[in-house]
Amino acid sequence: MVYDLIIVGSGAAGLSAAIYAGRYRMRTLVIGDAFGGYTTIAGPIENYPGYRKIDGFDLMMNMRAQVAELGGEIQEGRVSELKKEGSGCFTLKTQNGKEYFANTVIIATGTEHRRLGLPNEKELTAKGVHYCVTCDGPLYKDKTIAVVGGGDSSIKGVNLAAEFAKKIYIIVRGNKIATEPINYERMQKLGDKIEVIFQTEVKEIHGKEKFEKVVLSKPFNGSTDLAVDGLFIEVGLIPRSELITMVGIELDERKYAKADAMMRTNIPGAFVAGDIFNLFEGFKQDITAAAMGAVAATSAYEYYKLHGDLCILHAKAPTV
Amino acid sequence: MAQVTIYSTPTCGYCKMAKAYFTENNVAYTEKDVSVDAVARDDMIKKSGQLGVPVIDVDGTLIVGFDKPKLAQLLGLA
Numbered sequence: 202m203v204y205d206l207i208i209v210g211s212g213a214a215g216l217s218a219a220i221y222a223g224r225y226r227m228r229t230l231v232i233g234d235a236f237g238g239y240t241t242i243a244g245p246i247e248n249y250p251g252y253r254k255i256d257g258f259d260l261m262m263n264m265r266a267q268v269a270e271l272g273g274e275i276q277e278g279r280v281s282e283l284k285k286e287g288s289g290c291f292t293l294k295t296q297n298g299k300e301y302f303a304n305t306v307i308i309a310t311g312t313e314h315r316r317l318g319l320p321n322e323k324e325l326t327a328k329g330v331h332y333c334v335t336c337d338g339p340l341y342k343d344k345t346i347a348v349v350g351g352g353d354s355s356i357k358g359v360n361l362a363a364e365f366a367k368k369i370y371i372i373v374r375g376n377k378i379a380t381e382p383i384n385y386e387r388m389q390k391l392g393d394k395i396e397v398i399f400q401t402e403v404k405e406i407h408g409k410e411k412f413e414k415v416v417l418s419k420p421f422n423g424s425t426d427l428a429v430d431g432l433f434i435e436v437g438l439i440p441r442s443e444l445i446t447m448v449g450i451e452l453d454e455r456k457y458a459k460a461d462a463m464m465r466t467n468i469p470g471a472f473v474a475g476d477i478f479n480l481f482e483g484f485k486q487d488i489t490a491a492a493m494g495a496v497a498a499t500s501a502y503e504y505y506k507l508h509g510d511l512c513i514l515h516a517k518a519p520t521v
Numbered sequence: 522m523a524q525v526t527i528y529s530t531p532t533c534g535y536c537k538m539a540k541a542y543f544t545e546n547n548v549a550y551t552e553k554d555v556s557v558d559a560v561a562r563d564d565m566i567k568k569s570g571q572l573g574v575p576v577i578d579v580d581g582t583l584i585v586g587f588d589k590p591k592l593a594q595l596l597g598l599a
Contacts, residue, residue: 257534328571339533339555342557
């Protein structure tokens, strides 16, 4: 199949790009392996203009409906190969063997959770070690949990989990909580239920069939052992940059894509959007991702108008 | 018609995705909210040996997470 634009990634950046591309009347396909990206597991969203409060999943479903109304296609799949042909046409292959051609591409593959990288972490995942407070936090009703990390997603998760858990320890490597003041105020209102352990790291994770305890880098209440029922890890994100590298887009020193403010990369016809590009440094929100998607689609449209159908050879019907 | 049970929590995005998939494909299902139903929670842990949601039971076959290709196969939607 030949498209004017293929967007890889179906989070806020990818779907926003598809909405704009639909309005530009580009033949557009969105391929993503995780519909909605992190927004679907973000819980309630209260800072996306136009919505006083909306569940992240519902926000993404609304965007999906908007894409479909404008004629965009959305498919689930993981793109495993991306290259630019001599003609300027991009070819994409998915893991399940499907092949697509596109005159322009927008890569909006986002990020994935950083892991602590400790022994037992993988083996005990979902057996007491978790990466999604909004998903699995409610399973710890009347239990004690620890959340590792003091960023925005961590504190949002703490505020949600506090509805269920009886006690939450927050283990923070630095000496401050780095969240929006509104989330901080909510956390403070939780009182004694929350205890922050500053300037401390998790050094070991213990458990056999099930997670049992962590060992801290320094004593807390007289011991480096902290036994809790569940451990939630929210220690930041790392870019999913495989396709960026594959197609030859330059990376910055942190392995995020390099691009200009119009989302243009060093590869003509290839654009990026969303969390894969550190345009706003560490500030990653739905609104920034959606804005980047809109800009990327506009740049792709301008490029397409100038260069025309570079995939015209692929558009011909196969000869028998 | 397959007997489908989903063990979920109210805030879990992947659970919502799975339920939307069932609805779009006219698949009837029973939902057990493990954040409030302790019996269901214990049942889920016993069956799946883990504490992540969603867990989906299709005629006795368990799927941990929203694994759409596997679900489609089990439900005859592939």
